[in-house]
Amino acid sequence: MSESGSDGGKWLDAHYDPVAGLYTFSSCVDLADLSGDGESRLVVGDLGCGSYSMKLKVYRGTVLMSESTLLDLPAGLVAFFMDLHEPRIPAVAVASGPCIYVYKNLRPYFKFTLPGLEVNTLEQDVWQQVKEGQIDPLTLKEMLEGIRKKANIPLSVRSTRFLSLETSDMDAFVQLHNQQPIRRQTVITCIGTLKKSTADEDGVSCLVIGTESCDVYVLDPEAFIILSKMLLPAAPITMDVTGQFDVEFRITVACRNGNIYVLRRESDKPKYCIELSSHPVGLVRVGKNVVVGCTDESLQGFTQKGKKLWRIILPAPVITMAAMDLPTRGFQGVLVGLANCEVQLYRDKNLLSTFKTPNVVTSICFGRYGREDGTLIMTTKGGGLMMKILKRTAVFDDRDSAPGPPLAQSVRLNVPKKTKLYVDQTLRERENGLTMHRAFQMDLSRLRLATAKAYVKALESSLTPMSSSLSEPIKMNAVVQGLGPSFKLTLNIQNTAACRPIMNLAISFLYDESLYRMRNPYMRIPLLVPGLIYPVETFVECTSDKGISDIIKVFILHEGQSSPLLTAHINMPVSEGLMLS
Amino acid sequence: MGLFDKLAGWLGLKKEVNVLCLGLDNSGKTTIINHLKPSNAQMQDIVPTIGFSIEKFKTSSLSFTVFDMSGQGRYRNLWEHYYKEGQAIIFVIDSADKLRMVVAKEELDTLLNHPDIKHRRIPILFFANKMDVRDALSSVKVSQLLCLDNIKDKPWHICATNALKGEGLPEGVDWLQDQIKTMRT
Ligand SMILES: Nc1nc2c(ncn2[C@@H]2O[C@H](COP(=O)(O)OP(=O)(O)OP(=O)(O)O)[C@@H](O)[C@H]2O)c(=O)[nH]1
Ligand SMILES: [Mg+2]
Numbered sequence: 184m185s186e187s188g189s190d191g192g193k194w195l196d197a198h199y200d201p202v203a204g205l206y207t208f209s210s211c212v213d214l215a216d217l218s219g220d221g222e223s224r225l226v227v228g229d230l231g232c233g234s235y236s237m238k239l240k241v242y243r244g245t246v247l248m249s250e251s252t253l254l255d256l257p258a259g260l261v262a263f264f265m266d267l268h269e270p271r272i273p274a275v276a277v278a279s280g281p282c283i284y285v286y287k288n289l290r291p292y293f294k295f296t297l298p299g300l301e302v303n304t305l306e307q308d309v310w311q312q313v314k315e316g317q318i319d320p321l322t323l324k325e326m327l328e329g330i331r332k333k334a335n336i337p338l339s340v341r342s343t344r345f346l347s348l349e350t351s352d353m354d355a356f357v358q359l360h361n362q363q364p365i366r367r368q369t370v371i372t373c374i375g376t377l378k379k380s381t382a383d384e385d386g387v388s389c390l391v392i393g394t395e396s397c398d399v400y401v402l403d404p405e406a407f408i409i410l411s412k413m414l415l416p417a418a419p420i421t422m423d424v425t426g427q428f429d430v431e432f433r434i435t436v437a438c439r440n441g442n443i444y445v446l447r448r449e450s451d452k453p454k455y456c457i458e459l460s461s462h463p464v465g466l467v468r469v470g471k472n473v474v475v476g477c478t479d480e481s482l483q484g485f486t487q488k489g490k491k492l493w494r495i496i497l498p499a500p501v502i503t504m505a506a507m508d509l510p511t512r513g514f515q516g517v518l519v520g521l522a523n524c525e526v527q528l529y530r531d532k533n534l535l536s537t538f539k540t541p542n543v544v545t546s547i548c549f550g551r552y553g554r555e556d557g558t559l560i561m562t563t564k565g566g567g568l569m570m571k572i573l574k575r576t577a578v579f580d581d582r583d584s585a586p587g588p589p590l591a592q593s594v595r596l597n598v599p600k601k602t603k604l605y606v607d608q609t610l611r612e613r614e615n616g617l618t619m620h621r622a623f624q625m626d627l628s629r630l631r632l633a634t635a636k637a638y639v640k641a642l643e644s645s646l647t648p649m650s651s652s653l654s655e656p657i658k659m660n661a662v663v664q665g666l667g668p669s670f671k672l673t674l675n676i677q678n679t680a681a682c683r684p685i686m687n688l689a690i691s692f693l694y695d696e697s698l699y700r701m702r703n704p705y706m707r708i709p710l711l712v713p714g715l716i717y718p719v720e721t722f723v724e725c726t727s728d729k730g731i732s733d734i735i736k737v738f739i740l741h742e743g744q745s746s747p748l749l750t751a752h753i754n755m756p757v758s759e760g761l762m763l764s
Numbered sequence: 765m766g767l768f769d770k771l772a773g774w775l776g777l778k779k780e781v782n783v784l785c786l787g788l789d790n791s792g793k794t795t796i797i798n799h800l801k802p803s804n805a806q807m808q809d810i811v812p813t814i815g816f817s818i819e820k821f822k823t824s825s826l827s828f829t830v831f832d833m834s835g836q837g838r839y840r841n842l843w844e845h846y847y848k849e850g851q852a853i854i855f856v857i858d859s860a861d862k863l864r865m866v867v868a869k870e871e872l873d874t875l876l877n878h879p880d881i882k883h884r885r886i887p888i889l890f891f892a893n894k895m896d897v898r899d900a901l902s903s904v905k906v907s908q909l910l911c912l913d914n915i916k917d918k919p920w921h922i923c924a925t926n927a928l929k930g931e932g933l934p935e936g937v938d939w940l941q942d943q944i945k946t947m948r949t
Contacts, residue, residue: 195866195867195870196866197863197864197865197866197867198862198863244861244862244863245862245863246899511837511838552863553861553863553864554788554789554790554861554864555837555863555864555867556837570863572863572864572866572867574870575837575840575841575867575870575871576874
């Protein structure tokens with residue numbers, strides 16, 4: 184008895200029979216205390232394999248207790264209380280074709296057939312003529328084909344069967360059938376139960392059936408008369424019923440047109456409609472919300488009025504769905520059987536647990552089985568039967584076990600309260616928005632102007648000139664030290680490139696030779712490593728004693744090129760040494 | 765047998781032992797204990813136990829006080845509160861309930877791993893009850909399914925019983941009595 188991976192050992196593997204030979208769907212499985220001894224049995228409408236060996240099977244514990252043959256493929260099965268007799272033993276209703284077979288104490292008790300549909304009068308006339316021998320089967324075939332093309336009421340099964348026959352078989356068919364009146368029947372697509380007047384667990388329930396002809400009928404459980412008939416825009420495939428017939432009820436039906444309709448007591452037409460983006464596979468009601476599994480591998484939540492709450496993507500297509508209600512622990516969830524041999528449990532959009540199954544699960548049923556409240560019963564595609572029991576100590580944390588945004592993301596930040604200052608400020612901003620924007624724009628323009636002026640000034644006075652060449656970006660500033668007549672001129676040269684060194688540079692000076700004398704007016708610059716500042720020093724002597732000064736122009740040149748990379752003007756200070764002497 | 769026990773035996777005083785009777789609901793705990801009581805104290809109708817009930821019965825040399833716990837899921841968390849007082853355990857299994865054998869095993873494992881039980885050499889008597897039911901598992905099969913062979917540090921014994929007729933009960937109670945007498949006082 185292994186504990187399977189990510190479900191954290193929440194389930195006990197009570198039983199697995201891979202060759203139980205049970206081929207069924209969630210709609211044909213129910214749990215009920217069929218013998219009134221406090222032990223619930225499993226009732227299954229087994230579809231068998233092929234169009235025979237359909238059976239009604241009852242399990243007690245791990246053993247098959249009884250089986251009886253079903254006449255037609257079951258479309259749905261429910262256990263329900265049809266009367267108030269003691270001991271309180273529920274009956275079983277099996278829907279197949281146009282009929283509901285009711286079993287009491289596992290013996291056939293009653294058969295209810297849906298009312299026939301309207302028959303095409305032209306078709307009726309034609310068959311009448313055949314009966315009276317006025318027309319032969321070939322003419323009949325022609326006429327029926329004509330009717331089939333034009334009529335808005337479809338042909339009966341008998342006529343369509345007749346049209347598909349070989350000419351040789353027609354006579355015999357006509358002979359066999361022409362005495363009976365024509366009937367047109369619909370078939371049941373889904374079945375549910377609705378409490379009559381009390382919400383008690385063992386209260387008498389009405390049967391609710393959905394048909395291929397888009398009708399929903401509510402049947403009286405004792406007299407089997409139709410209490411209510413409602414019309415849907417499309418054929419129903421699965422439904423959920425809640426409430427009481429005499430008080431207030433709600434039938435949520437998933438339909439073949441991809442919509443979900445909600446029927447209420449007051450009206451025979453749907454009250455709400457949920458339009459899905461893809462076709463529904465399963466529908467489960469959890470409290471007041473509806474959870475729908477769709478063919479686009481999504482699971483979606485809606486309020487009962489059709490407001491979409493959430494949508495999540497599943498790892499594989501949905502095969503079947505069932506509710507997991509555990510009232511003793513106040514737990515409600517949705518079990519989803521997936522095509523990748525996994526069963527997942529969701530509470531709202533949070534994935535609580537996942538377990539693997541040996542085969543694809545085709546039916547899921549959760550509830551009280553035997554004496555155990557939390558039993559999960561599943562059948563597989565290969566006919567296997569699997570029973571798991573929820574551990575008494577199992578807890579499902581609210582946290583989502585699906586990978587996704589971290590928990591911290593949903594933690595509320597401690598945003599401080601809005602202070603009076605904040606509110607005043609906000610008000611002021613709202614009222615004076617225009618002037619504030621203008622003031623800002625003006626300040627911005629001023630700032631730009633000031634920047635431009637400063638730049639121009641810097642350019643003019645060569646404060647820290649920069650080379651504009653992209654291949655040899657160089658920055659230089661010049662410092663003049665000394666009082667005169669001798670000055671020390673230091674040029675700090677920096678290569679501002681990110682990583683490329685610069686080679687073969689030279690410095691030359693241009694000055695008034697009558698005023699200044701320079702020791703070496705032409706110097707070579709060593710290789711400039713990016714980022715480092717290279718001080719280049721030279722001495723300038725002022726030869727004039729008239730107390731005047733001039734500018735010295737500095738050029739940085741690339742060897743072999745005549746245009747300088749960078750030029751700078753140095754405003755020389757007045758030589759004070761001479762004046763003093 | 766110690767001197768005190770001999771003395772007590774002569775004086776008609778019997779050593780008192782507290783026994784916990786555990787097992788899933790409907791396994792037959794109350795029915796078993798009812799059968800062990802003197803016939804004038806036996807009940808006619810047995811109903812599912814609510815919470816627990818305290819019963820007393822005597823054997824040749826011991827006086828038993830049994831805590832008959834309810835096995836229903838919602839009362840099973842009461843069990844552990846009595847583990848400290850218990851000097852022996854009777855664990856009853858419905859051998860006809862194959863489906864819930866895993867649940868019985870789960871509860872047994874929880875019991876054996878409880879700090880109040882884990883390190884004590886407390887004797888455990890298993891009753892594989894309802895052996896009269898058709899398709900009931902044998903006591904060997906039950907002990908296999910419950911993995912009783914894994915219990916190494918506690919004396920244990922299993923016997924198949926039919927609590928309605930009392931079959932198999934004396935054998936088990938004799939074993940329990942021997943175990944308790946060999947325990948240090
Ligand atoms: N056939 C058969 N039935 C038994 C046997 N022992 C008990 N029962 C029946 O099993 C049912 C439950 O017995 P209880 O003694 O109430 O079970 P319990 O373990 O005390 O149950 P809780 O008090 O709910 O924990 C009763 O209907 C008994 O008659 C047995 O050996 N064979
Ligand atoms: Mg009891």
